[in-house]
Amino acid sequence: MAIRTILHYPDPRLRQKAQPVTQITPELERLIDDMAETMYAAPGVGLAATQVGEPHRIFIIDIASEDEPSNLMVFINPEITHREGGDVLGPEGCLSFPGVSEDIKRAVKVTVRAQDRHGKTFELTAEDLLSVAIQHELDHLDGVLMIDRMGVLKKRIVQRKMQKRHAEAAG
Numbered sequence: 001m002a003i004r005t006i007l008h009y010p011d012p013r014l015r016q017k018a019q020p021v022t023q024i025t026p027e028l029e030r031l032i033d034d035m036a037e038t039m040y041a042a043p044g045v046g047l048a049a050t051q052v053g054e055p056h057r058i059f060i061i062d063i064a065s066e067d068e069p070s071n072l073m074v075f076i077n078p079e080i081t082h083r084e085g086g087d088v089l090g091p092e093g094c095l096s097f098p099g100v101s102e103d104i105k106r107a108v109k110v111t112v113r114a115q116d117r118h119g120k121t122f123e124l125t126a127e128d129l130l131s132v133a134i135q136h137e138l139d140h141l142d143g144v145l146m147i148d149r150m151g152v153l154k155k156r157i158v159q160r161k162m163q164k165r166h167a168e169a170a171g
Helices: 026-041 128-141 152-170
Strands: 046-048 058-061 073-093 101-115 121-127
Touching: 026 046, 026 058, 046 128, 058 128, 073 128, 101 128, 121 128
Parallel strands: none
Antiparallel strands: 046 058, 058 073, 073 101, 101 121
16 A cells, blocks of 8 residues: 545646546556555545556545544445535535635435445435535545635635645745
8 A cells, every 4th residue: 555645726637527437447446445545644545546647547535533433435437326405504624625624515314325445336315514524525536626615715725725825845
């Protein structure tokens, strides 16, 4: 396992749409393990393959709190099949937007169909933090970022902050 570099906004690779996974290979299993190590080291509750520069429709989530055992969930080729409860506004952060936390509108409850790390199809209905995390990570696979779900003023503030951070990191 290895810790991968997490892409930060405004990296254009974050806008690329992920491609469906057609076969579970040893390389894909290694990617999933690397993503888990990367997410835990960051630390975060979710990570999409596109955030580490890999074009696969895969994301992982672990919303267990620090005093609970890890509960890593792997979603391959995920799709939301049902949304429920209207939209609620709640705080979100993102490993591709370090130091940014903004209120984002998300469905209260979602049902997602995906494959696990072994290729077995499953369906899951999620609420609260898990629902938000699923919607957030699925957006990444479609090239949609949390900044795209912000109002104009908040978007400008976050863009400036991230561009300043990018310029400082570049040297």
